[in-house]
Amino acid sequence: MSRPLFVPDNFTLALVVTVALASVLPCRGETAVAVNALTNVAVGLLFFLHGAKLSREAVVAGATHWRLHVLVLASTFVLFPLLGLAARPVLAPLVTPALYMGILFLCTLPSTVQSSIAFTSIARGNVPAAVCAASASSLIGIFVTPALVGLIVTNQAAASRSAWHTVGDIVVQLLVPFVAGQxxxxxxxxxxxxxxxxxxxxxxxxxxxxxxxxxxxxxxEGLWHHVPLTALAGLLVVNGVLLAAALAVTAWVSKRLGFNRADRITIVFCGSKKSLASGVPMAKVIFASHAVGAIVLPLMLFHQIQLMVCAVLAQRWGARTTDV
Structure with missing residues (x-):
């Protein structure tokens, strides 16, 4: 029996429990130092396994479809930041300044890998191209995301150092283990x-x-004293608007450019997502430790919304025999 589409998955529930645990029993002092060291090791292992899991044959099979990849990357690293900045007069009043900064950070992140490929497969899209597009987005994001953060996230008080200088740290913590896995x-x-x-x-x-x-x-540092319930409600609205805009634009542009049905499905799913797996470790490197909680909160909510919405779309499109 399949899970109802709008019931959170086990991982999302685990995220909620983790946030609740940190709210009630946050780690401090020497415990925090030890947990941080363990976290760095775990993140390195995470990206090592990502490298080991990625099939080179699948990447080569999809790599020649350059027009599709350019459109996915443009949606991920151009469209999203422009949406976040252009909609600021509407979006910023709905959330706190710290949460809006988290929204801008969300807009700079690469696409997901696993869920983009899975939804593309369910919807009968171009799976090899999805593997290549999502993987390329993830790798390019290691360099592009900190650069974009330096350009559009203007509250430098929350940054641990210049975002341009974090590339080296990100390469060591994320790219080197990934390459080792490959x-x-x-x-x-x-x-x-x-x-x-x-x-x-x-x-x-x-x-x-x-x-x-x-x-x-x-x-x-007093996170929950600075994030009212009205701001959390506003954050849900903001995330919904961003996802809807990305889905609509990628679907419309890919159709106007003459891509076939399978390619359009790939573009929509790869170009509308943001990676929790890459975003949380990157936030830890780029931003000061006291700011990371508010920075990743928009991403955590966006993660669940994109899974639920794209699950519905993938199943509906997969059941069709005609064009999307």
Whole structure:
């Protein structure tokens, strides 16, 4: 029996529990130092496994479709930031300044990998191209996201250092483990492929650790005293507007440019998503520790909204025999 479309998945529930735990029992002092060290190791392992799981053959198969990839990257790194900035007069009054900064950070992030590919497959889109587009977005985001943060996130008080200078840290913490995973894939790839369900707990556990440490620091700095319920409600509206705009624009532009049905599905799903797996570790590197909790809160809500909405679209499109 399948899960109802609008029931949160287990990982989303785990995120909620983690935030609640950090709100009630935030880590402090030496415990916080130890948990932060463990978190850094877990994040490195997360990206190592991402590299080991990625099939080079699938990437090569989709890499030649350059027009599709350009459109996905334009949606991810151009359309989203422009939407976040252009809609500021409407969006900013609905949330606090810290949450709006988190929305801008959300707009700079790369696309997801797993869910983009999964939804493309369900909707009968171009899966090899989705693998390539989502993976390219994830890798390019390691360099583009901190640059965009430096350009559009103007509250530098929340940044731990100039965003341009964080590229080196991100490369060491995220890209180097990823490349190591790719290099070792010929040796460990079959084992990784056989144990994807078990390794999923490593993926999710890494994110939960980062969320716990981020929210612990934010709670210690008084996060929930500065985020009223009305701002959280406004954040839901803002995330819904951003996702709806991205879905509508990618669907319309891809159709106007003459892409076939399978390619349009790929463009919509890869070009409208934002990666929680990449975003949370990046926020930890780019922003000061006390600001990370508020920065990642919009991303966590967007993550659940995009999963629910895209699950509906994928199932409906997958059941059709005509054009989207």
């Amino acid at each position: 290099v070792l894939r010929p040796f460990i790839g079959p084992w990784v492929d056989r144990n994807r369900r078990v390794l999923r707990f490593v993926d999710q556990g890494s994110i939960l650790l980062v969320v716990y440490t981020a929210f612990s620091e934010a709670v210690n």
